[in-house]
Amino acid sequence: MDEHWSVDGHRHFKxxxxxxxxxxxDAGLTKLIERCREDNEIxxxxxxxxxxxxxxxxxxxxxxxxxxxxxxSSGVGNTINAIASLxxxxxxPLFTIVTMxxxxxxxxxxxxxxxxxxxxxxxxxxVKTFQADTAADVSPMIEAGLRMAYSTDQAIAVLVSQxxxxxxxxxxxxxxxxx
Amino acid sequence: xxxxxxxxxxxLARIFPDPDRYLFISGLAGPARDTAGLTxxxxxxxxxxxxMGAATxxxxxxxxxAPDRKVAVVTxxxxxxxxxxxxxxxxxxxxxxxxxxxxxxxxxxETGGQTGHTSRTANLEQIAKGAGIASSTxxxxxxxxxxxxxxxxxxxxxxxxxxxxxxxxPTNYKRNFNMAECxxxxxxxxxxxxxx
Numbered sequence: 363m364d365e366h367w368s369v370d371g372h373r374h375f376k377x378x379x380x381x382x383x384x385x386x387x388d389a390g391l392t393k394l395i396e397r398c399r400e401d402n403e404i405x406x407x408x409x410x411x412x413x414x415x416x417x418x419x420x421x422x423x424x425x426x427x428x429x430x431x432x433x434x435s436s437g438v439g440n441t442i443n444a445i446a447s448l449x450x451x452x453x454x455p456l457f458t459i460v461t462m463x464x465x466x467x468x469x470x471x472x473x474x475x476x477x478x479x480x481x482x483x484x485x486x487x488x489v490k491t492f493q494a495d496t497a498a499d500v501s502p503m504i505e506a507g508l509r510m511a512y513s514t515d516q517a518i519a520v521l522v523s524q525x526x527x528x529x530x531x532x533x534x535x536x537x538x539x540x541x
Numbered sequence: 542x543x544x545x546x547x548x549x550x551x552x553l554a555r556i557f558p559d560p561d562r563y564l565f566i567s568g569l570a571g572p573a574r575d576t577a578g579l580t581x582x583x584x585x586x587x588x589x590x591x592x593m594g595a596a597t598x599x600x601x602x603x604x605x606x607a608p609d610r611k612v613a614v615v616t617x618x619x620x621x622x623x624x625x626x627x628x629x630x631x632x633x634x635x636x637x638x639x640x641x642x643x644x645x646x647x648x649x650x651e652t653g654g655q656t657g658h659t660s661r662t663a664n665l666e667q668i669a670k671g672a673g674i675a676s677s678t679x680x681x682x683x684x685x686x687x688x689x690x691x692x693x694x695x696x697x698x699x700x701x702x703x704x705x706x707x708x709x710x711p712t713n714y715k716r717n718f719n720m721a722e723c724x725x726x727x728x729x730x731x732x733x734x735x736x737x
Binding site for chain 2: 381384404407408409411413414415417418419420421423424426429443444447449453463478
């Protein structure tokens with residue numbers, strides 16, 4: 363069986379010199395978060411809301427460090443003014459990985475409107491989105507996104523499709539969302 | 542609650558008698574002008590004019606990435622309340638080099654002085670304490686102000702100082718509004734100067 367994308371994701375973080383990773387817990391991100399937490403060279407910051415991750419990224423950059431922000435698609439809605447007003451206005455680089463809900467085979471109606479709005483809303487505020495529809499897309503998009511974010515001072519979001527994450531993860535232990 | 546008497550334009554110079562030793566992040570509006578006035582908008586200062594609620598986490602990201610530098614966030618009651626949960630994240634990460642100063646005028650000065658929550662029931666110092674911030678204090682008298690600089694030097698971080706001030710105007714200082722220029726200016730200074 364192929365390795366989970368988080369193995370390559372963490373490897374690309376190391377190669378790019380990522381030293382700070384902000385996140386709000388999400389089932390689809392668990393493996394990547396755990397890899398980062400186990401890495402003594404990466405400071406992981408659990409946030410109360412995704413918006414905090416945007417401030418953290420700007421603050422880390424001001425000290426000369428590179429960071430990544432990990433969130434679920436619903437959390438993107440919590441970040442919009444911070445990204446537009448702080449990151450886009452001042453041309454801070456930003457690299458974020460978004461695990462998607464509300465698209466491929468979603469069973470929870472609360473997830474659909476925000477999930478469907480993630481890409482157009484991010485693009486409307488100046489974030490370039492790389493949409494990973496297959497597991498094979500994720501690793502090269504993380505690598506390319508990191509390079510682009512920190513070489514060109516752009517805001518880049520890699521959107522990992524629900525098709526990649528799989529439905530088993532997000533309904534584990536719960537009957538909710540099942541047909 | 543005691544009536545606030547301190548003039549916000551006088552407080553930062555008393556709390557930070559040697560501002561060159563700090564890196565300053567300030568939230569939007571009045572606190573940004575007070576901070577720019579303190580440092581003459583120096584390279585150690587990154588002030589905001591938007592992104593309300595982000596000052597604390599920008600300061601946290603900076604403090605974690607520059608552990609040898611003293612970092613101060615200067616925010617207002619409205620700005621802080623917009624992301625009050627960030628105090629929990631600060632407490633959880635516990636950077637010893639971070640101080641948050643909240644200039645609490647009890648209103649939204651920038652938008653016309655509308656009454657804020659701290660004029661009603663909210664107690665920011667108690668919230669900071671409840672979040673788990675290591676050291677916290679309230680400054681509301683001249684005597685408190687005399688002790689504030691020592692609080693910064695002697696108490697373990699992260700520190701939270703609620704400064705209760707009147708609803709008078711902030712420092713009259715015209716700061717650089719070119720954000721891209723300010724971020725590069727700040728980063729260059731943060732990376733090239735020794736800690737203090």
